[in-house]
Amino acid sequence: DLFTVFGKGAHPGFRRLREELDVYLPDHASRYWKAKDYYFKSSPLNPTFYYRGTAGPMAWVALNTFIGGRGKMRDYAAAPPQSS
Numbered sequence: 001d002l003f004t005v006f007g008k009g010a011h012p013g014f015r016r017l018r019e020e021l022d023v024y025l026p027d028h029a030s031r032y033w034k035a036k037d038y039y040f041k042s043s044p045l046n047p048t049f050y051y052r053g054t055a056g057p058m059a060w061v062a063l064n065t066f067i068g069g070r071g072k073m074r075d076y077a078a079a080p081p082q083s084s
Contacts, residue, residue, distance in 0.1 A: 009048025014040035
């Protein structure tokens with residue numbers, strides 16, 4: 001379960017797992033993860049925990065700009081170096 005949560009970044013039973021671990025967590029941590037347990041639910045826009053916060057949108061922009069996006073950045077990255 002630990003690897004599924006933090007290694008893969010998504011766990012279909014995270015809410016159940018969090019409820020089992022609640023007895024070991026301080027009150028503030030329990031409240032935080034109770035409010036944020038959806039972080040570990042996979043969705044098309046946020047497939048893993050690691051797409052939450054600023055890192056996710058930045059990764060999406062970077063991937064679309066450099067790999068799948070259109071425009072000069074992809075072409076520039078693929079261009080051979082120019083001699084001066």
